Amino acid sequence: MEDLRKSILTAQNKNRNIHGQCFVSDDDLRDVLTEEAVRKALRDRETTNDCKLEPFHIDHAVHVVLHGARRTFAILVHIRHTKSILQFIEGDKYQGSRLDDRLPFEKEQLQAIFPAPTIVDEFYERQWHFTAPIFCDSIVTRILPPEMILPIIEEESLGAGGFGDVYGIKIASSHQRFEIQARFSAGDVPAALTTLPCPSWPVILACWSVEFTQKLETLLPRTAAAMNPPLQLQHKNNSHSLSASSVTQSPTLILLLSRSPALSSPLSLLVLHFFLTSQALVPQGLWPALWLRHGSLVWAL
Incomplete structure (x- = not known):
């Protein structure tokens, strides 16, 4: 997963605005987060969270990421919590909306997903590099x-x-x-x-x-x-x-x-x-x- 994380960081540093702030484009994420890369990251045993994904969970998570959750997943890769994508999926309440459409998240929303305040803060701070307006x-x-x-x-x-x-x-x-x-x-x-x-x-x-x-x-x-x-x-x-x-x-x-x-x-x-x-x-x-x-x-x- 570290190789994927480095690729995302490279894509992030590729684009800078007039104030030197980095942002990631959807086109770059599409090139980096391929089906193979997403599946490999979800199977990785070295992520920091202990969430276990069953094979059928992985198949569904890959489908969700590739169809409207690349930015959310990229943030999770960035903070080394890729398997937490399952908690984001569980929170969609079957509304048929894409996970990325819910970005940026408020801290109150993240507190319902991550148990540790430090992870909440880290996701909240990192998400802005992936939410530059279109x-x-x-x-x-x-x-x-x-x-x-x-x-x-x-x-x-x-x-x-x-x-x-x-x-x-x-x-x-x-x-x-x-x-x-x-x-x-x-x-x-x-x-x-x-x-x-x-x-x-x-x-x-x-x-x-x-x-x-x-x-x-x-x-x-x-x-x-x-x-x-x-x-x-x-x-x-x-x-x-x-x-x-x-x-x-x-x-x-x-x-x-x-x-x-x-x-x-x-x-x-x-x-x-x-x-x-x-x-x-x-x-x-x-x-x-x-x-x-x-x-x-x-x-x-």
Whole structure:
């Protein structure tokens, strides 16, 4: 099992974000955790836990790992508790969900699986290297734990203003599921990262695509001027929705990342919804200026 553990550590050290934090991609785990490697690790007598797996347990555990539990199993290999995969399987309550879909685990959940607090802490700390988010086309707000490792591999300052700092960033291609990526390129998709001055925890507010037809200089003048080509917006059927269905140039993906706890409230979703679908936008395509004041949304045309 030590050889498998070394292979997982090698895959972990292969990817680092801009802060030097390591993360493991699903593609790398798929290459390392083959059926033969998983079966051999479950039969290994040198694991630290005393759990005994019967042959029929091993067959089922191998099937579970290969069909949606590679990350969970990799963490167990990392902490030398591979046979504890059986306890994770027993906790699925026959809901038909993949074990990896339950990551990351809270400590309270792990305490029901591992008897020793030290093992709970070790699993909790190691899991973050295997749970870097995979971004997709979505406008639903996500609040990420502070321990979450973001797969941002490059950044470039684009400008700053009263609402925060703006960076051009590159997300690791293994952690993207953008439809636009398959349509326009096979590599990393550029994005823009917006942060507010007061640091707290990352909050994914939005990730969407925009087209190049009308400038948004009234909203982000420095950012729009810094981007090449300039950031622009297209209206469709008077709905003011953002779409990439008729793009003739490679679009820019915008990722708004807020570090302000004030924007983790339901109000942030209201602001986001207003940005994306509001009927109140003026016909010329200029977005109104927005303010957050006393918990309410105020805008001025």
